[in-house]
Amino acid sequence: MEKRDALQKLERELINDMSLPLREANLVFGEGNTNCKILFIGEAPGQKEDELRRPFVGRSGQLLNKMLEEIGLKREDVYITNIVKRRPPGNRDPLPHEIEAYKPYLTRQIEIIKPTIVVTLGRFSMNYFLPEAKISRDQGRLFRANGFFIYPIYHPAAAMRGNSMMAEFRESFEKLPKAIARCEGLLHKPATND
Ligand code: URA
Numbered sequence: 001m002e003k004r005d006a007l008q009k010l011e012r013e014l015i016n017d018m019s020l021p022l023r024e025a026n027l028v029f030g031e032g033n034t035n036c037k038i039l040f041i042g043e044a045p046g047q048k049e050d051e052l053r054r055p056f057v058g059r060s061g062q063l064l065n066k067m068l069e070e071i072g073l074k075r076e077d078v079y080i081t082n083i084v085k086r087r088p089p090g091n092r093d094p095l096p097h098e099i100e101a102y103k104p105y106l107t108r109q110i111e112i113i114k115p116t117i118v119v120t121l122g123r124f125s126m127n128y129f130l131p132e133a134k135i136s137r138d139q140g141r142l143f144r145a146n147g148f149f150i151y152p153i154y155h156p157a158a159a160m161r162g163n164s165m166m167a168e169f170r171e172s173f174e175k176l177p178k179a180i181a182r183c184e185g186l187l188h189k190p191a192t193n194d
Contacts, residue, residue: 003034006112014085014105021098022086026050030081030109037180038077039115040064041106041125043155044084044094055080060156064121067156067173079113081106083125094124103128110148116183118148119176122155140172142179149183151176 001009011029014020028045031054040056048058056064065075084094084102106128110118120126123135129145130138133152143150151172159169 003112007034007109010105010108010112020086020101021095022084022088025086025089026053028053028055028082028085028087030055030079030085032075032079033077034079034113036077036079036113037116038073038079038119038176039110039113039117040078040080040119040121041128042080042082042121043124044082044098045087046091047087050087055082056156059160063156063160067170070170071173071177079115081109083128099124099128116149116187117142117176117180118150120150120152122158126150126152139168140175142182149179149186151179 007029011027014029015027025045028049042056042060045055046058046060048061049055055061064080068075068078083106084098085105088094088098118129120129123133126133126135126138129148129150130143130152133143135152135154139152139154141152143152153172154165154169156169159166
């Protein structure tokens, strides 16, 4: 099955899943290039995302687009989604049971897309792959977990809150092309017996 068809099928399943929390909000499934090298995973949609049913289209999204441009990429080159695919009321943080409920859909979405690298935005999506990781310590470092390369960085909203975080956020973006090259190198390394 083509990736697009598989994702559409998954989206239909999600729409029909009456057990999911936050069903009063609109579904923001994710969008972008299904043959991407980079898959970005945020937290949950905000108000603008809920209105437009698209991920990262508010202020955080503008910063994400700008950072992508700075490293020579366009939004259309990457795929963008969230762990929780409906907006929590009042933009509060997603609750553990909401993250748990949407997890299987995110897992399948990643398995369909098969990106070279997963860039997690903020601690919620980082902890999905790396439960022990600390965002201030581990952002900008490359990890391997659940068969994927994971590159955690700050959430754009957090980066906008403080100058030092913005500098680290930008630096981590600048290191992203190198991180991808490293993943590709590791993937293509022939297996050895030693
Ligand atoms: N913040 C997120 O985590 N996701 C979005 O889609 C928008 C803002």
